[in-house]
Amino acid sequence: MCADIVIIGGGPVGLWSAIQLKKRDPALDVQIYERYEEYRRSHILKLEHRALMLYSKSVYDLPEAKFVAAVTGDNPAKIAKSAIDGEQVYIRTNDLETALKTYAHDLGINISYEKIDSPEEAEARHPECKNFIAADGAHSTMRKALMGENATKDYPLQYVVEIKYEAAGKARPLTVAENLKVNKYLSSMCFEYTGREKDGKTPVTLRFFVDEKTYKSLPEAGFKNPLGLDNKHIPPELAHDMAAYMQARKEKIGEVYKQDSAKISKLELSLYRAKRFAVQKRGKNWFLAGDAAMGVPYFRSLNAGMIISSQLGLILTRRLLSGKAKIAAYNAVQPLDTAWEFTAAHGKNMALNIYDAFRKAGAKMSWKAQKHRKNRNRKGPGAS
Structure with missing residues (x-):
């Protein structure tokens, strides 16, 4: 040939x-x-x-x-x-x-x-x-x-758990202010990306930046073998964050989630070069x-x-x-x-870390604290 x-x-x-x-x-x-x-x-x-x-x-x-x-x-x-x-x-x-x-x-x-x-x-x-x-x-x-x-030479940066799903009709990302407001209630920082509507559906990607322990607690999951939203191996805090962010999109922009379209994968964001x-x-x-x-x-x-x-x-x-x-x-x-x-990737990574620190500094009561308070209320006054 x-x-x-x-x-x-x-x-x-x-x-x-x-x-x-x-x-x-x-x-x-x-x-x-x-x-x-x-x-x-x-x-x-x-x-x-x-x-x-x-x-x-x-x-x-x-x-x-x-x-x-x-x-x-x-x-x-x-x-x-x-x-x-x-x-x-x-x-x-x-x-x-x-x-x-x-x-x-x-x-x-x-x-x-x-x-x-x-x-x-x-x-x-x-x-x-x-x-x-x-x-x-x-x-x-x-x-x-x-x-x-x-x-190749590898340089690890962040650990990410990603949800990809489809929304009915046309969807938009949350504004910067809306994203920050929701992030203040989450244990893991989240960013979102929405594609263009096609055939009455819009692809949405949510990226949760997690710590190494959370990342390694999840089973292997990639685009070929993704997890579902109801997977029992998803840590409670992360499951809460996922549900909370999707609920926020529903309340703020009226998003309608296409049932069973969610696929969860994990990836290690790193730099590498041959x-x-x-x-x-x-x-x-x-x-x-x-x-x-x-x-x-x-x-x-x-x-x-x-x-x-x-x-x-x-x-x-x-x-x-x-x-x-x-x-x-x-x-x-x-x-x-x-x-x-x-240089561009390291700059982006630094900006993410600064945003995460800012988010945590202005955070509302954490989910753990909310859960602890609910447990105390169930036990009654004076419970420790």
Whole structure:
């Protein structure tokens, strides 16, 4: 099979990488391999307009206009200004995936729905190809095979328990003042994210920032094996916080929760980066993209991945650069990209800690204190 560039992983960043390559050099034959034909995640992402523009090649043609309208509701000309203004949009992962697939199809990018188990398998299928991109996620099998088990450096930040559910009709987030008022009654700080209404439903994500003990007391729960709201292993304080915040949304904005749509997962928010973004193996050039290269929390991973992929597209389409020069150039952007993203993540983390301290300082009677007072009242006056 002939291909100029082969990409392993057809998630948002893999597709964006292919699109950037094709826009910069329409003659390139770009092949994507993706394990799943239907994208399996539907959580909310925060897509920054600048991620669509920075280092990106804009041609202002019909496919680009269709894509930008699908994900932002705007047009490419206005996106340039909104990127400078720092605008962003919340979008479901699978909606972004659908828009990117349509865009890739319009550009003539080939997507094969097959699992590729190793770099050697990809190389064997495309012996003439010199450049390969691994965009197969945070637990990248390509990265491990190419660089070993200890190919990344990790920096933990926060522990989070997350509820994703659907609200009937259109829903909005609480205002900053409303959020703070509710948070004063909670033992764990909570932030929320609402997506766009689709088919009469709006996706809502609630993130509870918990301590390590609470986090580890919960059984393993991810998007593949989530917990339900009635799970008996959820600590009482956390269960109270979840119920209280959902009740607050019901009272303040009239939200109607779609029964049995809630899925609870836990995640450790951390920074990590591959020690190298690119290597040469067996005469082939391998480049990491997206979560395979670097992971940052607070909805930054997608945006960072798209920006770095745009940089990679710029490097790979420089025909005067040799393979080794392209690897050196891509590895050279790593310190700058990681420094920028890590600084932003640490700044966000510091702001969260300050907010949490402010919340606790002005907190109302804690749930524990309320429970203790109720118990005393049941026992009668003078009870200890």
